[in-house]
Amino acid sequence: MxxxxxxxxxxxxxxxxxxxxxxxxxxxxxxxxxxxxxxxxxxxxxxxxxEPDIRQVERAGAKPxxxxxxxxxxxxxxxxxxxxxxxxxxxxxxxxxxxxxxxxxxxxxxxxxxxxxxxxxxxxxxxxxxxxxxxxxxxxxxxxxPPNTPVLAKGRIVVAWDGTRSAVRAVRDALPLLAQSREVLVVSVIDDKLFPIPHSGDALCRYLARWHVDAKFGTIHRETLNIGASLLACAQQADADLLVMGAFAHGFERELMLGSATRDIFNARIEIPVLLSH
Missing domain, CATH: 3.40.50.620 (HUPs)
Structure with missing residues (x-):
């Protein structure tokens, strides 16, 4: 970088x-x-x-x-x-x-x-x-x-993984940050689909290990939340400094049926930084 x-x-x-x-x-x-x-x-x-009232009075005549x-x-x-x-x-x-x-x-x-x-x-x-x-x-x-966010530290990063091209691109784009992190948690939301390649999350962790990234894989259920909210909640629960995810990974028809994690992020009031890659 x-x-x-x-x-x-x-x-x-x-x-x-x-x-x-x-x-x-x-x-x-x-x-x-x-x-x-x-x-x-x-x-x-x-x-x-x-503004405090006294400052409002003092600035009342000031030209913006x-x-x-x-x-x-x-x-x-x-x-x-x-x-x-x-x-x-x-x-x-x-x-x-x-x-x-x-x-x-x-x-x-x-x-x-x-x-x-x-x-x-x-x-x-x-x-x-x-x-x-x-x-x-x-x-x-x-x-x-987001506002009032501490500067990105060399701490914990959550990577959203679904085996799509955009997710792969996000991992590659985030490698300079991942390589300096203390810990990486790779997570997949598994409610809505089956992965075409079993154990791809573990394979991603092995790949990251070759970049000297300490990565672990886990799955989460979104239950009543949308996918974006689930990923944000996971990242906050993990006390992560950053959420990494692919953007607009699926076709328009699927987004209409199941929603879009990217739109979920756009519509959320995020509390930690989010890296999006298309």
């Missing part, structure tokens, strides 16, 4: 999001370069704490910062934090570009190892369309980082 991309909304305060801190920490851990793509794609004040000013301020904060962490960093331009933000997102993600993006509750438009575009068109993994 040598080139990390983080997509950020401009900050409305003089601090950085969990996604930014995660990206800087990963870049430092892997000796990687960091690129930040900053764009104002939505207006959402729900995550901001209420424009989108361009907030983008510039966020760029300054990222550069400063990266410098403090001894991480090389550049800011990618989003304004005055000949292509749309969607195309810019795809192109930038294609030439980086991973895209890191903040996840503040269920994924809604227009952020959802940007994420789907990056997943389907870039060939690179995405890591969703």
């Amino acid at each position: 040598k080139d990390i991309l983080v997509f950020l909304s401009p900050s409305r305060r003089d601090d950085l999001s969990s996604g930014a801190h995660c990206a800087i920490a990963l870049a430092r851990m892997h000796g990687a370069h960091l690129s930040a793509l900053i764009a104002d794609v939505e207006t959402d004040l729900r995550d901001l704490p209420p 910062a424009t989108s361009s000013e907030r983008v510039a301020r966020t760029a300054e904060l990222v550069q400063s934090a990266a410098t403090d962490a001894n991480v090389s960093c550049d800011i990618l331009q989003t304004e005055n570009q000949p292509v749309s933000l969607r195309e810019r997102m795809i192109h930038c993600t294609q030439v980086h190892d991973v895209l890191i993006i903040d996840a503040r509750g269920p994924l809604d438009s227009p952020r959802k369309e940007l994420v789907e575009a990056a997943l389907f068109a870039s060939g690179r993994p995405i890591v969703f980082v």
